Amino acid sequence: MAINTIEMTTVHTIEALQGLIDRNKQEGRTVGFVPTMGFLHEGHLSLVSQARKDNDLVVMSIFVNPAQFGPGEDLEAYPRDAQRDAQLAGSAGVDILFMPTPEEMYPHEGGIKIVPGPQASALCGASRPGHFDGVLKVVLKLVNIVNPDCSYFGMKDAQQLAIIETFVRDFNLRTSIVRVPTVREQDGLAKSSRNVFLTAKEREEAPVIQQALQKGVAVFNDGASSEQIEKIVADFITINNLGVIDYVSLLAYPALTKYDGTSKEIILACAVKFGKTRLIDNIIMSTKDGFHVQNDDEQ
Amino acid sequence: MAINTIEMTTVHTIEALQGLIDRNKQEGRTVGFVPTMGFLHEGHLSLVSQARKDNDLVVMSIFVNPAQFGPGEDLEAYPRDAQRDAQLAGSAGVDILFMPTPEEMYPHEGGIKIVPGPQASALCGASRPGHFDGVLKVVLKLVNIVNPDCSYFGMKDAQQLAIIETFVRDFNLRTSIVRVPTVREQDGLAKSSRNVFLTAKEREEAPVIQQALQKGVAVFNDGASSEQIEKIVADFITINNLGVIDYVSLLAYPALTKYDGTSKEIILACAVKFGKTRLIDNIIMSTKDGFHVQNDDEQ
Numbered sequence: 046m047a048i049n050t051i052e053m054t055t056v057h058t059i060e061a062l063q064g065l066i067d068r069n070k071q072e073g074r075t076v077g078f079v080p081t082m083g084f085l086h087e088g089h090l091s092l093v094s095q096a097r098k099d100n101d102l103v104v105m106s107i108f109v110n111p112a113q114f115g116p117g118e119d120l121e122a123y124p125r126d127a128q129r130d131a132q133l134a135g136s137a138g139v140d141i142l143f144m145p146t147p148e149e150m151y152p153h154e155g156g157i158k159i160v161p162g163p164q165a166s167a168l169c170g171a172s173r174p175g176h177f178d179g180v181l182k183v184v185l186k187l188v189n190i191v192n193p194d195c196s197y198f199g200m201k202d203a204q205q206l207a208i209i210e211t212f213v214r215d216f217n218l219r220t221s222i223v224r225v226p227t228v229r230e231q232d233g234l235a236k237s238s239r240n241v242f243l244t245a246k247e248r249e250e251a252p253v254i255q256q257a258l259q260k261g262v263a264v265f266n267d268g269a270s271s272e273q274i275e276k277i278v279a280d281f282i283t284i285n286n287l288g289v290i291d292y293v294s295l296l297a298y299p300a301l302t303k304y305d306g307t308s309k310e311i312i313l314a315c316a317v318k319f320g321k322t323r324l325i326d327n328i329i330m331s332t333k334d335g336f337h338v339q340n341d342d343e344q
Numbered sequence: 345m346a347i348n349t350i351e352m353t354t355v356h357t358i359e360a361l362q363g364l365i366d367r368n369k370q371e372g373r374t375v376g377f378v379p380t381m382g383f384l385h386e387g388h389l390s391l392v393s394q395a396r397k398d399n400d401l402v403v404m405s406i407f408v409n410p411a412q413f414g415p416g417e418d419l420e421a422y423p424r425d426a427q428r429d430a431q432l433a434g435s436a437g438v439d440i441l442f443m444p445t446p447e448e449m450y451p452h453e454g455g456i457k458i459v460p461g462p463q464a465s466a467l468c469g470a471s472r473p474g475h476f477d478g479v480l481k482v483v484l485k486l487v488n489i490v491n492p493d494c495s496y497f498g499m500k501d502a503q504q505l506a507i508i509e510t511f512v513r514d515f516n517l518r519t520s521i522v523r524v525p526t527v528r529e530q531d532g533l534a535k536s537s538r539n540v541f542l543t544a545k546e547r548e549e550a551p552v553i554q555q556a557l558q559k560g561v562a563v564f565n566d567g568a569s570s571e572q573i574e575k576i577v578a579d580f581i582t583i584n585n586l587g588v589i590d591y592v593s594l595l596a597y598p599a600l601t602k603y604d605g606t607s608k609e610i611i612l613a614c615a616v617k618f619g620k621t622r623l624i625d626n627i628i629m630s631t632k633d634g635f636h637v638q639n640d641d642e643q
Contacts, residue, residue: 153513154514155461155510156460157459157515159456159459161455163455181456192518216481216484216485
């Protein structure tokens, strides 16, 4: 488990994981943590790559967290490929892969819940009641288990990132949250485990989401109102396309409140259904030194 | 800040506290944590005494946590004496005293809440809605800030202890919760910061609470039902006395569900008002090797 190891250790129990990590921390190594739900793609691997640069030891968890799926959501259908994931994680530089069962993670149920505030009512929260309760539950557990110096989250899940940043700040969690830019396909579609569910026709049209958000940023820079921008983005996605809008929102970030011109960061985010597949994407802009996009991919 | 130091350091900021603690932990010292709301009495000092035995470094916090007081409760009237507290803490063997302001503890409000489950509906929870949300909030913050090996809680606040034990278990908090028996006055009244509010007459009668609970345990051992026991205890306290019952309950511990004969621990707990002062007390019995009382004081 030394620095630059090429061997990856896979563990399935909390006890085994903590034993490994504690030993490494005692020897003075820093720990970077990449929590995932598996079915890894380049987005996840870019989290590993950043964690690899910043830390001595990289821990990845793969756990399809039942607590963050609502009734009727795709918990059972969520794509899984443990063998391929382990191969990808090892190649990307993960030192310790933690793959617990639901029973290992949730052996008891005392009924204590972590309930997010108004941030969870915006964007995806509106159509996924309880989703972020489940996210905060597993994040607190994993951070306590792994005890990482830094934890890596992708900017594609911008609402999740905003709520977790707020949780870490308000409850003094002992980990630094590192934002990692969204990784995209050549044509601009954000990488997602759910992209495999798109039909050929849907896949062909899906890049319109990012094009529409870029159009939205352009009209924002021209001085359009939130409502105008949201309408332009929605029209861009739906006219002549299969996409059905769940939401398009321009909000202050990470508070996810109405943008009133004062916040240091803004998000333009949307969720769009192509057939049965719900895709999300966003652009986060910083207002420091004039507006500029934070989560440009490297195309 | 070495072992057996006789100098106590008082800090008011999270940053200063964490700097001190991290240095000690890096040097291999174990940390025991005693969270309090101040106005220290022998009960608190027995927590320190236990922490002193178990750890290299003892950290006490004194913070009257606004989040756990409801509207109309005694937040403003809660007794405070910082100077006397510091003296007592130092004499008892505290190494680091943390006395933050509410602004230091709650500089932001992102609205995330930790909401206990059914445990919070029993006992004191019924008449103090939101109280245990506030307790869990400050406990998570303090545990994250102090990063203690062990945290010490008194058994007088048995419901608080039960909920915190469940929180630590279900969310993998990296601290061990140590139960410390209730300390009592010579006549059996549980030590409490609120005892100073009793009139002479009320003070004279208040020991009836512990006598009644002991009577309840005796009839429990004789095979009485929960309902019978609760009635006997309530009558014992109220007949010919000023005490007004808030509740008397025999429950499984720490689940705080109805006692069905199977749980490993049982609690007989009550809350009684003497005039404006609300007093709580309890007896926790273990069923291991036959029932026996866990929280006997040392009289």
